[in-house]
Amino acid sequence: MTSLYIALVHYPVLNRKGEVVASAVTSMDLHDLGRSCCTYDVPVCYIVTPLEDQQDLSRTLIDHWCEGVGRELQCDRAEALRRLEVVESIAEAVEDIRVRSGREPGIWATTAREREDALTHQEARMVLAEGSRPHLLLFGTAWGLAPSVFDQVDGVLEAIRGVNGYNHLSVRCAAAILMDRLLGAGERDENGRQVRLLPV
């Protein structure tokens, strides 16, 4: 397992008008994030929502594919969705990582905006390759993480820059690209399994 955890945050995020809201869970996000986390061996993807009906919806979807008929039909979906954990808040995700790993995780936010203080993907990859402690990477749904989140993190990762300045990737695709940049192309053993993350 890698030492990078992911959180898909539905609160606090911004809506189109810049107001802080709780967004609705999108089932496709759960499928795609689960599969990407499985591909890059991210131990847990936290689905963060304080709304009980959205928590229930997420758990129903996860249970459908991890138990009974769904699992029999497509076992690779069960493998992917088993990595998802529904939590009420970012704080609950952080606490869960503390319990699992016995260490205090670093917290990184992502943004589509340019920031001068941003950590480059190469710098973040170096930190992960050192592996001194786990990290939690936050992705905002809707129009992105609310400003209050940025005050509570240890760093913000640079935006994925488009070739021509356009940077409106879906959160599913942005997360996949970032996992590939941060965790892909490491050293492999004779069976093709990645055994060590290389700094670059």
Add this chain to the structure above:
Amino acid sequence: MTSLYIALVHYPVLNRKGEVVASAVTSMDLHDLGRSCCTYDVPVCYIVTPLEDQQDLSRTLIDHWCEGVGRELQCDRAEALRRLEVVESIAEAVEDIRVRSGREPGIWATTAREREDALTHQEARMVLAEGSRPHLLLFGTAWGLAPSVFDQVDGVLEAIRGVNGYNHLSVRCAAAILMDRLLGAGERDENGRQVRLLPV
């Protein structure tokens, strides 16, 4: 614009049982592929389906976001979806590239399976950086491109290898990762726009 075109193929593809079928269009694929293509400046993403109702559905969705209310509401969606072209077959996509570019495109397939004859992503990137002719990159929906497609292409790109052997990415995420590997991180001018694709 880059010289790489993308096609999201709904026929001929395989279903779970390995039979050749035409798959249904997923609206989320159109949104995500449009956005990723816009980000990496892929001129056109072809939505390949011979089914008239699926062509109509795709065009209705594209028109909704590119015209009228949809465009006013979210102009970045219009920018993304404008890159989508609905075509009947892979051959029609190839013909369209011929007409647009005046050159014969190379055709590459993608697969989630390991193949000894596969082109590495680095090799494909070098070909694109040389820029001698346009290329069309085919992604299969459902359980992947039908075997007959592989007989008609100039090359097959290596699979995106998971860290631990799991490789069931969604086609949306696989396409985003491949565009990033093949077209990202090039040379930029003082305004931050990518002006040249570097071989590695």
